[in-house]
Amino acid sequence: MNAPAGSDVILSAQGLVKHFGGGRQLFAGRAPLIRAVDGVSFEVRRGETFAIVGESGCGKSTLARLILRLIEPTAGTVRFDGADITAIGEEDMRRLRREMQMIFQDPFSSLNPRMTVGALIAEPLAVHGLASGRERAERVADILRKVGLPPEHAERYPHEFSGGQRQRIGIARALATGPRLVIGDEPVSALDVSIRAQVINLLEDLKAELGLTLILVAHDLAVIRHTSDRIAVMYLGEIVELAERDALFEAPLHPYTRSLIAAIPVPVPGARGARQLLEGDPPSPAAPPPGCRFHTRCPHAEAVCKSERPTLRTLGPGHTVACHLAERLPPSPPSVVTAPASTAKRRRLELFAGARSDSVSVTS
Amino acid sequence: MEAGVSAPTGDVLAVDELTIRFDGHGVDLVDRASFRLGRGETLCLVGESGCGKSITALAVMGLLASPPARITRGRALFQGEDLLSMPRKPLADLRGNRLAMIFQEPMTSLNPAFRIGDQIAEAVVRHHGVSQQEGRARALDVLRRVRIPAAEKRLDAYPHQLSGGMRQRVMIAMALVNRPDLLIADEPTTALDVTIQAQILALIAELQREAGMAMILVTHDLGVVAEVADRVAVMYAGRFVETGPVDAIFSDPQHPYALGLIGSLPSLGKREGRLATIAGSVPPPQRFPAGCRFATRCPFADERCAREVPPLVETSTPGHQVACFKAPLEIHVGGLAA
Numbered sequence: 236m237n238a239p240a241g242s243d244v245i246l247s248a249q250g251l252v253k254h255f256g257g258g259r260q261l262f263a264g265r266a267p268l269i270r271a272v273d274g275v276s277f278e279v280r281r282g283e284t285f286a287i288v289g290e291s292g293c294g295k296s297t298l299a300r301l302i303l304r305l306i307e308p309t310a311g312t313v314r315f316d317g318a319d320i321t322a323i324g325e326e327d328m329r330r331l332r333r334e335m336q337m338i339f340q341d342p343f344s345s346l347n348p349r350m351t352v353g354a355l356i357a358e359p360l361a362v363h364g365l366a367s368g369r370e371r372a373e374r375v376a377d378i379l380r381k382v383g384l385p386p387e388h389a390e391r392y393p394h395e396f397s398g399g400q401r402q403r404i405g406i407a408r409a410l411a412t413g414p415r416l417v418i419g420d421e422p423v424s425a426l427d428v429s430i431r432a433q434v435i436n437l438l439e440d441l442k443a444e445l446g447l448t449l450i451l452v453a454h455d456l457a458v459i460r461h462t463s464d465r466i467a468v469m470y471l472g473e474i475v476e477l478a479e480r481d482a483l484f485e486a487p488l489h490p491y492t493r494s495l496i497a498a499i500p501v502p503v504p505g506a507r508g509a510r511q512l513l514e515g516d517p518p519s520p521a522a523p524p525p526g527c528r529f530h531t532r533c534p535h536a537e538a539v540c541k542s543e544r545p546t547l548r549t550l551g552p553g554h555t556v557a558c559h560l561a562e563r564l565p566p567s568p569p570s571v572v573t574a575p576a577s578t579a580k581r582r583r584l585e586l587f588a589g590a591r592s593d594s595v596s597v598t599s
Numbered sequence: 600m601e602a603g604v605s606a607p608t609g610d611v612l613a614v615d616e617l618t619i620r621f622d623g624h625g626v627d628l629v630d631r632a633s634f635r636l637g638r639g640e641t642l643c644l645v646g647e648s649g650c651g652k653s654i655t656a657l658a659v660m661g662l663l664a665s666p667p668a669r670i671t672r673g674r675a676l677f678q679g680e681d682l683l684s685m686p687r688k689p690l691a692d693l694r695g696n697r698l699a700m701i702f703q704e705p706m707t708s709l710n711p712a713f714r715i716g717d718q719i720a721e722a723v724v725r726h727h728g729v730s731q732q733e734g735r736a737r738a739l740d741v742l743r744r745v746r747i748p749a750a751e752k753r754l755d756a757y758p759h760q761l762s763g764g765m766r767q768r769v770m771i772a773m774a775l776v777n778r779p780d781l782l783i784a785d786e787p788t789t790a791l792d793v794t795i796q797a798q799i800l801a802l803i804a805e806l807q808r809e810a811g812m813a814m815i816l817v818t819h820d821l822g823v824v825a826e827v828a829d830r831v832a833v834m835y836a837g838r839f840v841e842t843g844p845v846d847a848i849f850s851d852p853q854h855p856y857a858l859g860l861i862g863s864l865p866s867l868g869k870r871e872g873r874l875a876t877i878a879g880s881v882p883p884p885q886r887f888p889a890g891c892r893f894a895t896r897c898p899f900a901d902e903r904c905a906r907e908v909p910p911l912v913e914t915s916t917p918g919h920q921v922a923c924f925k926a927p928l929e930i931h932v933g934g935l936a937a
Contacts, residue, residue, distance in 0.1 A: 400880070427819065457822075460866070499822065512794075513797075576850075586928050591898050
């Protein structure tokens, strides 16, 4: 896993663990030990979009913060371009952060309301000593244009912008230092549907234009399907399945992945027939079940699942899964439904898309 | 799934030209919204933040704070009685009884200081004058019906001791304990994970089938709409721009805003290029255009659209109405793109 610089792998995580709590509290005895991330390994290839999906409490946001070393891991390593970033000093890490930036879910709470948009974008440039004076102002204007905002908006304050525009500002700020790796933690889930599509398109354009590698942390599988090359599915602190996008959606192997896909409401009336609903809630990460952590909700669980913890096994090209029964499970029912569009509807959608690209796409 | 407009006599709710204005705003934030709802029927109000879907729901429930909100026009007949002009006391007797509402965030409706069993029982005791013991028995029954595990033990739990999905179920239990005829649900599953959302939606559907409860579901999620709606009203900037049976809305969308919404959804199937987008964002109320409110973002708008308000006009499908001068697009602007 020691990828030398210049290789195909830009980032690799090995045996990452993050436990919270467990220490003594003043009055309450011992705080429960939360196993937020519990032994996670994966590699991200240069130029790809790698998605980490899962439901609340699965550890995906903790994992994103570990990758950037915004928090320190309990165990394990993260290598960026071959260098172990969990072992380097503060000063080196600060320098490295130029290369790795983050976009947050809530564009409002991540932007200082007292700073102008220009100052917000110039701040990372100043921190990293990247440009000053007139050059810095030009860089700010340039970045604003890139994210589809008029450069004059540099004088305004975050509250003057809509949610979608604020997320563009968040993206501009992340891009200011010219990073090679950008991690988006639910970057579109706080946005309205039509705005969400604008921001997804923007991220894809910028990725192509700037040669970025993207890691997206999300719970919206439709967005993930649209944007990602490879996907890791997490459940209670572990990766349970990792595969190329189409393989994951068309032939999911892990029972959890299957129920996650089956649970997505599809925008096609009458599309969802009889399907298997997961019972109950995910267990607490403070007391994960023994054996396979999914066994308490798994419709296929057997005795072995209750006692032995499954490890990730490769069952197809680039397709790994942590399930004892993966080979023996019934084939997954076709979970992806799309509606055949009527001629009139298709024609109208074409007209709409055509008219949109004719008009100048200024976002205000 | 019954399509089309229900017979007026069977209406649980008939809203006519509901118009809401807020003090300090010169425009109507809900402008002549009309819809009817039959027994067992589900109407979805769809639209993005600020389109007026939530204040429409709150107005029907009599929960809109006035001032600043003012209902300047319209009525909402619930089983023949106008909710909008009803005095406070009889309205309070209806709410939580024949008329119930659930919200996105359960903690805003659950009192953190009381055990959930007592909170649910209170609704029964208040409206039906039964004993505390009987109220508790019904609370237990309804908690089991919404599939709260170990319901007996949960009766004595406080809201903070439950997970988000469990709290949402408790809130639904509280809304349903008196078997309402109409449930208004404002984004009831938006804060939940998809697997929990699927459970909650299935549960509500089952209860509807059993009791014939009508539902207004306020949501921005078109996937949820396709799954549960009988009829859909698409709202934009305070107006209904398209309304009709769910199949018509998804298979034959006509309003450019509805087309934009549907086109901007990433598909779960194979990737099909870039997502369609709607330019810009919803203008603030003081900048709503005088004519069609979507005109500033519509790629097909002309001077007439900017000037005149397009009325809702029925398409070839009964009950399917569109408020757009350019609908259907393939006829009015089809020549342009060729």
